Amino acid sequence: MNDALVIAGKTYASRLLVGTGKYKDFDETRAAMDASGCEIVTVAIRRTNIGQDANEPNLLDVLPPDRFTILPNTAGCYTADDAVRTLRLARELLDGHPLCKLEVLGDPDTLFPNMPETLKAAETLVKDGFDVMVYCSDDPIQARMLEDIGCAAVMPLASLIGSGMGILNPWNLKLIIEQSKVPVIVDAGVGTASDAAIAMELGCDGVLMNTAIAKAQNPILMASAMKKGVEAGREAFLAGRMPRKTYAATPSSPTGGLIGG
Amino acid sequence: MISVHINGQLETLNAPLSVADLLQSKGLAGKRLAVERNGQIVPRGVHADTALADGDTLEIVVAVGGG
Helix, strand or coil: CCCCEEECCEEECCCEEEECCCCCCHHHHHHHHHHHCCCEEEEEEEECCCCCCCCCCCHHHHCCCCCCEEEEECCCCCCHHHHHHHHHHHHHHCCCCCEEEECCECCCCCCCECHHHHHHHHHHHHHCCCEEEEEECCCHHHHHHHHHHCCCEEEECCCCCCCCCCCCCHHHHHHHHHHCCCCEEEECCCCCHHHHHHHHHHCCCEEEECHHHHCCCCHHHHHHHHHHHHHHHHHHHHHCCCCCCCCCCCCCCCCCCCCCC | CEEEEECCEEEEECCCCEHHHHHHHCCCCCCCCEEEECCEEECHHHCCCCECCCCCEEEEEEEEECC
16 A cells, blocks of 8 residues: 655655654664664754764764654754754754754743744744744644645644653644644654554654653564554554444344344 | 854864864864854855854754654
8 A cells, every 4th residue: 555654745654753862872772763664763953072082973873864864853942043043053964955843842841832933933944945844732723824834744742742641632633634734743742552543543644752662661662562553543544443333233243143043 | 362162162272273174173074063153054065164263153063862
């Protein structure tokens, strides 16, 4: 079945996007990415350690850009200006590749997005030629504004970043899915494989996660579970679920031919 | 001598010094990194031709693990 995810004109077989933070080491990072089957990985952009071990391994050696689509993100930025500067540096770092994840935070405790700053940054970045995948609140109006600005994907939270609370407002996500012409990717809040499946069953185009894999007891096994959760949810969405009934009027087995009658 | 902020640290350096010279002296030549000087990207192709000036602010970044 050809059921590719298309973002900014590029086709992906996997609908699971994975963050590379919080792993024990680079070996575990790479093993988890491989087990997840993901093609898009998020990375953060940070000041290099000056004067320290110049031979320390580089994340991009572990996750080579010719094998993975690198999605630089602005996690940790609290203003539009910082987010834009960070992504311009990322574009230079990644030889001009325009795909990026915009995330402008509004609060250090909840990591809830600052939507006015997000909208401002999105506008600047789209004008500057970036393909912007944007982390946002699950407000359909703001999601539509981001799409109208020209973002390549809208990525509403399912619950707060790193919370593992799962899909808290499926009805808002559904509204966003129904109205959007660009891919809708649930970003943040997924805790386990069933959460990923629920997001996909709602009709999301993909799921982006980090902590749910990295902070599982066995991250590599959870990466594999997430791959299956996303695939199962996608197939269930495409298959179309049976209607819900409060009681089953028709049993699954034939009503005639019973013995002893 | 020039004073330059590099990733938030003030350093005093011998001039003339290009971005490429600085990266070389820090053991960063040839690494996957990006440089911003006074808020503007310095493309890799012009590192050797970009001279640092007194009071410059540089950011030198790499990709690290993150969500």
